[in-house]
Amino acid sequence: xxxxxxxxxxxxxxxxxxxxxxxxxxxxxxxxxxxxxxxxxxxxxxxxxxxxxxxxxxxxxxxxxxxxxxxxxxxxxxxxxxxxxxxxxxxxxxxxxxxxxxxxxxxxxxxxxxxxxxxxxxxxxxxxxxxxxxxxxxxxxxxxxxxxxxxxxxxxxxxxxxxxxxxxxxxxxxxxxxxxxxxxxxxxxxxxxxxxxxxxxxxxxxxxxxxxxxxxxxxxxxxxxxxxxxxxxxxxxxxxxxxxxxxxxxxxxxxxxxxxxxxxxxxxxxxxxxxxxxxxxxxxxxxxxxxxxxxxxxxxxxxxxxxxxxxxxxxxxxxxxxxxxxxxxxxxxxxxxxxxxx
Amino acid sequence: xxxxxxxxxxxxxxxxxxxxxxxxxxxxxxxxxxxxxxxxxxxxxxxxxxxxxxxxxxxxxxxxxxxxxxxxxxxxxxxxxxxxxxxxxxxxxxxxxxxxxxxxxxxxxxxxxxxxxxxxxxxxxxxxxxxxxxxxxxxxxxxxxxxxxxxxxxxxxxxxxxxxxxxxxxxxxxxxxxxxxxxxxxxxxxxxxxxxxxxxxxxxxxxxxxxxxxxxxxxxxxxxxxxxxxxxxxxxxxxxxxxxxxxxxxxxxxxxxxxxxxxxxxx
Numbered sequence: 298x299x300x301x302x303x304x305x306x307x308x309x310x311x312x313x314x315x316x317x318x319x320x321x322x323x324x325x326x327x328x329x330x331x332x333x334x335x336x337x338x339x340x341x342x343x344x345x346x347x348x349x350x351x352x353x354x355x356x357x358x359x360x361x362x363x364x365x366x367x368x369x370x371x372x373x374x375x376x377x378x379x380x381x382x383x384x385x386x387x388x389x390x391x392x393x394x395x396x397x398x399x400x401x402x403x404x405x406x407x408x409x410x411x412x413x414x415x416x417x418x419x420x421x422x423x424x425x426x427x428x429x430x431x432x433x434x435x436x437x438x439x440x441x442x443x444x445x446x447x448x449x450x451x452x453x454x455x456x457x458x459x460x461x462x463x464x465x466x467x468x469x470x471x472x473x474x475x476x477x478x479x480x481x482x483x484x485x486x487x488x489x490x491x492x493x494x495x496x497x498x499x500x501x502x503x504x505x506x507x508x509x510x511x512x513x514x515x516x517x518x519x520x521x522x523x524x525x526x527x528x529x530x531x532x533x534x535x536x537x538x539x540x541x542x543x544x545x546x547x548x549x550x551x552x553x554x555x556x557x558x559x560x561x562x563x564x565x566x567x568x569x570x571x572x573x574x575x576x577x578x579x580x581x582x583x584x585x586x587x588x589x590x591x592x593x594x595x596x597x598x599x600x601x602x603x604x605x606x607x608x609x610x611x612x613x614x615x616x617x618x619x620x621x622x623x624x625x626x627x628x629x630x631x632x633x634x635x636x637x638x639x
Numbered sequence: 640x641x642x643x644x645x646x647x648x649x650x651x652x653x654x655x656x657x658x659x660x661x662x663x664x665x666x667x668x669x670x671x672x673x674x675x676x677x678x679x680x681x682x683x684x685x686x687x688x689x690x691x692x693x694x695x696x697x698x699x700x701x702x703x704x705x706x707x708x709x710x711x712x713x714x715x716x717x718x719x720x721x722x723x724x725x726x727x728x729x730x731x732x733x734x735x736x737x738x739x740x741x742x743x744x745x746x747x748x749x750x751x752x753x754x755x756x757x758x759x760x761x762x763x764x765x766x767x768x769x770x771x772x773x774x775x776x777x778x779x780x781x782x783x784x785x786x787x788x789x790x791x792x793x794x795x796x797x798x799x800x801x802x803x804x805x806x807x808x809x810x811x812x813x814x815x816x817x818x819x820x821x822x823x824x825x826x827x828x829x830x831x832x833x834x835x836x837x838x839x840x841x842x843x844x845x846x847x848x849x850x851x852x853x854x855x856x857x858x859x860x861x862x863x864x865x866x867x868x869x870x871x872x873x874x875x876x877x878x879x880x881x882x883x884x885x886x887x888x889x890x891x892x893x894x895x896x897x898x899x900x901x902x903x904x905x906x
Contacts, residue, residue, distance in 0.1 A: 341800025355833030467736035494834025
C-alpha cells in the first residue's frame with residue numbers, strides 16, 4: 298500500500314505531510330509524559346522487529362501464496378497507539394530511504410494511510426475496548442481480524458482518494474476503488490490472523506507483556522468512544538450518505554422484476570394473497586410510520602422528498618438502537634445479579 | 640526465503656557506499672537533504688502530460704553520480720524491485736486516457752502513453768535522488784542532520800536505534816527461519832508455526848531492548864548522548880554550490896528547457 302512519489306501531486310503530498318507531522322507531534326507529546334528512556338530503545342528494537350517480520354513469510358494454504366505481518370496493528374497492541382505510530386513512521390522512513398518502498402514526498406500519505414487508521418482508529422475503537430488478558434483465543438483472533446480489515450480498508454480508501462485527488466493516474470475513482478478494496482480485504486484477514494498468532498503466543502509465554510490493561514476507567518472510556526464513533530457514523534450515513542442512495546431497486550427486487558416467472562406469470566408466489574397475508578398487510582399498514590422511507594401523504598403518487606429519506610434513516614437507526622438497548626440491558630443486569638451467587 | 644539475505648546485502652552495500660570519500664560524500668548532509676527534497680518537489684510538480692520538461696533534471700543526477708563515483712548500475716539495482724508496481728498502476732493510463740497527442744501534423748500518440756512515460760520518468764528521477772542521498776550520506780549523518788534541523792530528538796533517536804538494530808535483527812530472523820524450515824524439511828512455515836517463530840523472536844527482542852535500556856542507563860543516566868556534539872560547519876564553497884544547484888532546479892522547473900532551446904536555436 299506504499300505510495301510512490303510519482304503518483305501524488307505536491308499539494309496532496311504537502312497536505313498529508315502536515316497531517317502526519319501533527320500526529321507525530323501529538324505522539325511525541327504523549328510519550329514525553331512516560332518514561333522515554335525506557336521506551337526509546339524498545340521502540341527502536343520493535344521497529345527493527347517489525348521490519349524483519351515483514352520478511353518472514355508463512356504459507357497460506359490452498360492459494361500458493363504467502364503472507365506476513367503488516368505492522369501498524371501489532372505495534373499498537375505491543376507498544377500502545379502513540380509509540381506504535383512513531384515506530385511505524387520510523388520504519389516507513391527507513392523503507393523509503395533504503396528501499397524506495399514509498400517515496401519521500403509521499404511519506405506523509407504513507408504514515409497517515411498505514412499508521413493513523415491502525416493506531417488511532419482500529420486499535421482504540423475496535424480492539425482495545427473488547428480485549429483483555431482473560432479474552433478467549435477466538436475472541437482475540439476475531440477482533441484482530443476486524444481491526445486489521447477496518448484499518449486496511451480505510452488505508453486503501455485513502456490511497457484511492459489521494460491518488461485521484463493528485464490527478465496523475467487516469468484510472469477512474471470507482472475502478473481504482475474496486476481494484477484496491479477487495480485485495481485489502483483479503484490482506485486484512487491474513488494480517489489479522491498473523492497478528493492474533495503473535496499476540497496469542499506471547500500471551501501464553503509471557504502473560505504480562507501484552508494485553509495487560511490495568512486501567513478499567515480508561516477501558517470504559519475507550520468503549521464509550523467506540524460507541525460514540527459508531528453512533529456518529531450511523532448518523533452520518535443516515536443523514537448525508539442516504540441522500541445519495543440509488544433510486545434503482547435492490548438486488549432481490551431487481552431479480553424478481555426481471556425473472557422470467559414474474560414476466561410470464563404476473564401472479565407469482567410473492568404476490569399471491571391469502572387471509573394471513575391480508576391480515577398481516579393490514580397490521581403493517583396501520584403500524585408503518587414512514588412507508589417506503591417517506592412521510593405518509595394523502596397523494597400516494599407524490600414523489601417523496603429526499604430529506605424524508607434522511608429522516609427515515611435517522612429515525613430507523615434510533616429505533617433499532619433503542620430496541621437493542623431495551624433487550625440487552627435486562628440481560629446485562631440479570632448477568633450481574635447472577636455473578637455474586639457464582 | 641531469499642528476501643532476507645537480499646535485504647541484508649542491499650543494506651550492507653549502501654552502508655559501504657556511504658563510507659566512500661568524494662566531494663558528494665563530504666557535502667553537508669543538511670544541504671543534501673534540502674536539495675533532494677527540492678529536486679523531488681520540482682519533479683513531481685510537473686503536470687501529468689509534461690515529459691520534455693523532466694529531461695533537464697537528469698543533468699542533476701548525472702552531476703551527483705559523477706561527483707560521488709557511485710555506479711549507475713547500483714541505482715538500477717535499487718530501482719528494479721520497485722518498477723513493476725509503478726508499471727502496473729501506470730499502465731492503466733493508456734487504457735483509460737484516450738486523448739491524442741500530436742507529435743507532428745500527421746503522427747499522434749495516445750495521451751495515456753505520454754502520462755505513462757511521464758510517471759515512469761518521474762519515478763526513476765525521484766527514486767534515484769533518494770538512493771543517491773542515502774548512498775552519499777549514510778543514515779547516521781542523516782539523523783544527525785535532522786537533529787540539527789530541529790526534528791524532535793525522540794523521533795531522530797528512535798530512527799537511529801531502529802537502523803542500528805535492523806541489520807542484527809534481520810540476521811537473527813534469517814537464522815530463525817532457516818533453522819526452523821530445515822529442521823522441519825519445509826520451505827515455509829504454516830501460520831501457527833510462524834506465530835511461534837515470530838513470538839520467540841519478539842521475546843528475544845524484548846530481552847534485547849531491556850539490556851539496551853540498562854546499558855544506556857548505566858552509561859548516560861537520564862540523558863544519554865546518541866550524537867556527536869560537534870557543530871557541523873558549512874563551508875562557503877558548499878553553500879555557493881548548493882545555492883547554484885537550487886537556482887538551476889527552480890529555473891528548470893519554471894522554464895521548459897528543451898522547448899526553450901528549440902525555440903531559440905531551431906526557429
